[in-house]
Amino acid sequence: MNPAFDGNRAYDHLKALAQEIGPRAAGSAEERRAAEYVLDRLSEAGLNARIDEFPVTIHEQIRTELTALTAEPYRINAAAQQFAADTPEEGIEGELVFVETAHPQYLDDRFRGKIWLILEGLPMAYYSMAMAMEPKAIIAVEEQMGVLPKRTHLRRPYRDRFGSVPTVRISFEDGMKIIKNGVERVRICTQGRETPARSVNVVGEIGGGKEHTEIVVVCAHLDSVRHVAGAGDNASGASILIELARIFAQSGSKRTIRFIAFGAEEIGLRGSRHYAAGLWEDDRTARKNPGFNEVLDRTQLLRHSLCINMDMHGVILGTNIATAMGPPDLVSSVRILSSEIGPAFGSIKEDIFSSDGMCLAAVGVPGIAFARVGGSSVVTHSRGDTIEFLDAPHLKMMGRFIEVFLRRYVAEAFVFPFQREIPQGLREEIRRYFNRTADPFPPALPAQAQA
Numbered sequence: 170m171n172p173a174f175d176g177n178r179a180y181d182h183l184k185a186l187a188q189e190i191g192p193r194a195a196g197s198a199e200e201r202r203a204a205e206y207v208l209d210r211l212s213e214a215g216l217n218a219r220i221d222e223f224p225v226t227i228h229e230q231i232r233t234e235l236t237a238l239t240a241e242p243y244r245i246n247a248a249a250q251q252f253a254a255d256t257p258e259e260g261i262e263g264e265l266v267f268v269e270t271a272h273p274q275y276l277d278d279r280f281r282g283k284i285w286l287i288l289e290g291l292p293m294a295y296y297s298m299a300m301a302m303e304p305k306a307i308i309a310v311e312e313q314m315g316v317l318p319k320r321t322h323l324r325r326p327y328r329d330r331f332g333s334v335p336t337v338r339i340s341f342e343d344g345m346k347i348i349k350n351g352v353e354r355v356r357i358c359t360q361g362r363e364t365p366a367r368s369v370n371v372v373g374e375i376g377g378g379k380e381h382t383e384i385v386v387v388c389a390h391l392d393s394v395r396h397v398a399g400a401g402d403n404a405s406g407a408s409i410l411i412e413l414a415r416i417f418a419q420s421g422s423k424r425t426i427r428f429i430a431f432g433a434e435e436i437g438l439r440g441s442r443h444y445a446a447g448l449w450e451d452d453r454t455a456r457k458n459p460g461f462n463e464v465l466d467r468t469q470l471l472r473h474s475l476c477i478n479m480d481m482h483g484v485i486l487g488t489n490i491a492t493a494m495g496p497p498d499l500v501s502s503v504r505i506l507s508s509e510i511g512p513a514f515g516s517i518k519e520d521i522f523s524s525d526g527m528c529l530a531a532v533g534v535p536g537i538a539f540a541r542v543g544g545s546s547v548v549t550h551s552r553g554d555t556i557e558f559l560d561a562p563h564l565k566m567m568g569r570f571i572e573v574f575l576r577r578y579v580a581e582a583f584v585f586p587f588q589r590e591i592p593q594g595l596r597e598e599i600r601r602y603f604n605r606t607a608d609p610f611p612p613a614l615p616a617q618a619q620a
């Protein structure tokens with residue numbers, strides 16, 4: 170008799186990560202504690218688990234102030250964008266202008282040198298053109314009502330290439346008040362500190378006989394956005410991961426199941442990037458050997474057959490979704506299994522899914538991402554992402570589904586059912602996704618190495 174997914178156990182892990190440890194920003198002591206918590210649970214379950222460290226650059230905000238300079242000046246709750254420029258210590262003052270859209274067609278000299286108020290912030294596609302207008306600062310307004318300002322970060326390659334200006338986010342309500350009150354001038358003061366730090370992945374595995382060389386990765390990121398408890402995003406996924414590891418450590422698997430809790434997902438998929446880069450470099454080295462044979466010399470990378478990612482789970486009121494970056498059979502398998510054992514899925518489709526599975530897909534490992542999203546997803550990346558929207562039965566709902574999926578198609582399958590392929594269209598999408606971040610992955614080969 171196989172052990173079954175226990176929603177209450179998963180919920181205990183959720184509480185430990187999101188409440189007892191709380192915010193788990195990349196490179197922080199709390200992220201490290203969360204990693205040790207996962208490591209201890211995996212080791213207790215009998216997995217051979219370890220911690221894998223890697224360097225990151227982190228940004229800590231020291232001061233963020235936004236003041237509307239009306240007859241009676243008032244303070245507005247704001248969250249600074251990490252890695253964006255600081256103001257001088259005394260702050261900056263300037264004329265406020267509402268930017269309807271940052272589309273270059275509409276950016277004229279009216280906007281030059283002013284403080285921009287813009288719904289949802291600057292789209293990356295317009296970033297370089299917008300910086301050419303030299304805004305003094307940017308105030309991004311949440312697009313949705315009832316949400317605290319989200320904690321976002323500027324992609325460092327954009328900043329390094331095009332420069333940056335002090336940027337803060339405020340709620341929709343505060344944004345509307347600024348316009349209704351006819352606020353013409355504001356003062357902004359932001360000070361941050363950038364430091365090198367270490368983040369960690371936790372890696373533990375089970376199963377896999379000698380003749381079965383496939384490795385299936387089951388992963389979830391354990392870090393959160395800075396200052397955010399990250400219950401839904403993604404203590405929930407990490408909790409399901411721990412419970413799945415316990416189950417499969419007991420029941421075993423014909424194939425290797427490698428459980429990975431990735432660090433630093435929220436600052437640019439750094440943990441999965443580190444892991445996938447390791448596989449990719451090792452594979453490239455092996456291919457330099459003149460006797461290399463793709464069929465016989467199965468590198469670690471080639472042994473990676475599938476990646477199952479879990480990011481955002483357990484919401485009480487929500488919708489289950491599955492997003493596949495792999496062969497059509499992946500989509501079919503979820504559809505059929507959902508029909509047979511439930512639960513219902515709001516969406517099962519082939520598409521990219523912006524989480525750790527992307528880095529593995531970028532080096533050729535097909536993936537499927539499971540999530541449960543919904544109304545409360547609007548709190549994601551804000552201080553509102555707390556445990557109150559989540560419960561044990563809804564952790565179990567998808568935990569149980571992924572358990573059966575793993576048991577049938579990985580742990581006990583007669584042969585491994587999924588081709589190791591990613592359709593051409595998706596490969597293009599993945600490439601574009603990483604190019605948009607201005608931080609392509611895998612990194613482009615030097616010219617002479619491509620020959």
Ligand SMILES: [Zn+2]
Binds near residue numbers: 390403434480481524
């Ligand atoms: Zn996430």
